[in-house]
Amino acid sequence: MSTESVIAVESLVTHYGSRQILKNVSLEVRAGEILVIMGGSGSGKSTLLNHLLGLLRPTSGNVHILGQDINTIPDIELTLLRQKIGVAFQGGALFSSLSVLENILLPLREHTRLDRMTMEIMARLKMEVVNLAGFDALMPAELSGGMIKRAALARAIVMDPRILFCDEPSAGLDPVVAAQIDDLILDLRDAMAMSVVVVTHELDSAFKIADRICVLDQGEILAIGSVPEIRAHPNERIQNLLNRRVKPVDLDPEEYLRRLTGGRL
Numbered sequence: 001m002s003t004e005s006v007i008a009v010e011s012l013v014t015h016y017g018s019r020q021i022l023k024n025v026s027l028e029v030r031a032g033e034i035l036v037i038m039g040g041s042g043s044g045k046s047t048l049l050n051h052l053l054g055l056l057r058p059t060s061g062n063v064h065i066l067g068q069d070i071n072t073i074p075d076i077e078l079t080l081l082r083q084k085i086g087v088a089f090q091g092g093a094l095f096s097s098l099s100v101l102e103n104i105l106l107p108l109r110e111h112t113r114l115d116r117m118t119m120e121i122m123a124r125l126k127m128e129v130v131n132l133a134g135f136d137a138l139m140p141a142e143l144s145g146g147m148i149k150r151a152a153l154a155r156a157i158v159m160d161p162r163i164l165f166c167d168e169p170s171a172g173l174d175p176v177v178a179a180q181i182d183d184l185i186l187d188l189r190d191a192m193a194m195s196v197v198v199v200t201h202e203l204d205s206a207f208k209i210a211d212r213i214c215v216l217d218q219g220e221i222l223a224i225g226s227v228p229e230i231r232a233h234p235n236e237r238i239q240n241l242l243n244r245r246v247k248p249v250d251l252d253p254e255e256y257l258r259r260l261t262g263g264r265l
């Protein structure tokens with residue numbers, strides 16, 4: 001694995017209204033690695049992912065993707081940068097009125113001027129890779145959960161991205177199908193020499209695919225390290241997360257009263 005970094009996040013702070021959600025988050029993603037961002041519900045995973053995609057602006061701090069500051073680059077360069085990034089959204093985000101093939105063709109139609117036959121060949125190559133060959137004409141409603149995830153992955157990699165983002169790739173799948181998706185992500189990284197950022201709360205999946213795991217809790221990074229390092233980490237909050245022990249969040253009494261009264265006190 002290279003030490004070149006494809007993503008660099010520095011001192012990221014973000015708020016929703018007056019509430020601080022990410023607290024001084026810094027991390028890097030190295031070329032060719034699979035970095036798993038892991039954390040419980042509400043820990044800030046989706047918020048962090050949205051920052052990495054340039055969909056949210058931070059209160060302070062910055063995010064560099066492939067060497068460019070995603071919050072300050074001109075729109076035209078942002079469009080070019082986005083072509084080097086593939087995103088497999090949670091739930092697939094397939095267009096229900098388009099067939100599997102048409103869904104996978106979308107990025108090529110949007111970003112290239114290739115002729116139809118070339119685009120179809122490129123899309124079908126990726127359908128082979130994700131084991132969906134021959135399912136061109138099926139509509140999203142006709143797909144199983146695992147097939148939806150595979151179609152979303154095929155669409156995310158159709159432009160041969162440098163970085164692939166996967167949001168909860170195995171959530172909602174039975175264990176066997178979830179394990180197949182994990183294997184597919186490992187195969188894709190090896191075959192396409194991409195960096196992969198996976199957001200998940202599935203421990204088994206994280207331990208199986210991660211080169212490094214970033215543990216997020218209440219908007220802060222508790223640790224970043226290899227699977228053995230995270231498993232053996234002495235931090236109690238990390239061990240609680242790994243052992244699925246739910247510890248009540250320390251609540252400020254004033255904040256608690258404000259919540260109970262709907263902000264009227």
Ligand SMILES: Nc1ncnc2c1ncn2[C@@H]1O[C@H](COP(=O)(O)OP(=O)(O)OP(=O)(O)O)[C@@H](O)[C@H]1O
Pocket residue numbers: 016021039040041042043044045046047048201
């Ligand atoms: N649009 C929003 N407006 C206000 N607060 C928000 C918004 N989106 C998220 N939050 C809050 O920010 C915190 C982090 O949410 P986020 O969705 O990033 O967590 P998550 O780790 O992805 O959770 P999950 O695994 O349940 O999806 C939560 O407390 C959530 O309530």
